Amino acid sequence: MLVVFWALATVSFFPSYKIARIEVVTPPFSPPEQITAGDLIEIDFTQPMDKAFVNGREMTSLNELRHLGAVSIYHDFPTEISGVKIVDSGSWLSHPVVHAFSVFIDVQTPKLEQAAKLRIPASVWEKVNDDHAEQKAIERETMRRLLANSNRPLIPSCWQPPLDSKVVSKFASPRSLPNGKSYFHTGLDLRAATGTPIPASGEGEVIYAGHMVVPGNVVVIDHGGGFFSRYMHLSEISVNVTDQVKQGQQVGLAGATGRVEAPHLHWEVVWKGVKTDPLKITKAWSHLCGK
Known part of the structure; x- marks a missing residue:
């Protein structure tokens, strides 16, 4: 050292x-x-x-x-x-x-042995299973590069959860897919009916807005300082790449696109490529915002 x-x-x-x-x-x-x-x-x-x-x-x-x-x-x-x-x-x-x-x-470290099996409908699994492995690998690499770092200075906006709704799946909870593969949940699932407006959790620049196999319709915001947020499974996307968004500005509508059991919002926070607990991020920002 x-x-x-x-x-x-x-x-x-x-x-x-x-x-x-x-x-x-x-x-x-x-x-x-x-x-x-x-x-x-x-x-x-x-x-x-x-x-x-x-x-x-x-x-x-x-x-x-x-x-x-x-x-x-x-x-x-x-x-x-x-x-x-x-x-x-x-x-x-x-x-x-x-x-x-x-x-x-x-x-x-949490244990994958305790993974709960996801009940993904057959019609959904057909669109996201291993038959699409090559495309999923390309998309993972695209996202890895986007989330690796940020050249933007940190934007000191007061982060908020995008929805005030029930958490239906916690961050880091172990999961098992129909093919037997297990993984840790990398975000927070919030209850949301299809069509629910989804606001940005903080100020930043849209660096991705499009469709991917597993995330479905997804928006990624660069908040500077290496921090990013992702909004997945949207039914509609309301922003474009390079858009500058404010905290609370609509980025899309909740939906059930991609690998899902039912409509909801998968909200994710990433720091320099590392997925972290979104609720702890909002708590950290609240100290600075006097809340």
Whole structure:
């Protein structure tokens, strides 16, 4: 890990002719004893950090002290939180000094063995089964690239759940498909009749609006700072790619397109390619919005 800090300090912060002196310090925050896979990670540092990371991904800064990141649902080994702070930029006669820390936290991972079998109608399964594997693989790669990162700065809008309705399937709940394959639910399913208006959970730019095999009609919004939201199984799409949307603006109508048992909204939040609990995101934003 020291090698990583050394490279980070010498390449990212200083000219090539400067070699930084790394001083390993105690983490400037109180690490939790354990986190759950899929969790949003909120860190309140006791001092401003120049860079902070979760498993190598640079965390998103909400302010000087608060940083956000996430851990994958499938992350079944200790999570590393690390960071660096320049304490002396040096001179021609002295080396720059960088304080660095790294801490590992145990991760509790849900069990797929407890997966509930989805009751997908035969007419729906025929449209989304393994006969469409090649197309699904293409679409997964398209989405992976879209959600990997964001070049936009974080948009500090106050996120809200798109619907005030019953949660019919929780985030990270284990599921089993008719073909026997199991997976973790990567979003939150909210009860919604076909035709229910679906608003954006936060301000951002539409980066995808179209149809895919499993998601059905889907809209993806880039909120900056590596955060994205997805709205799946829509009956209609109300926005276009490159549209700038406000929190609460309609992006589509609820429906039952794609791989579904019945009409509902699948709402998903992604941080730099990592799916995280949408309700924890809205809770994190509420702290900043005074709610």
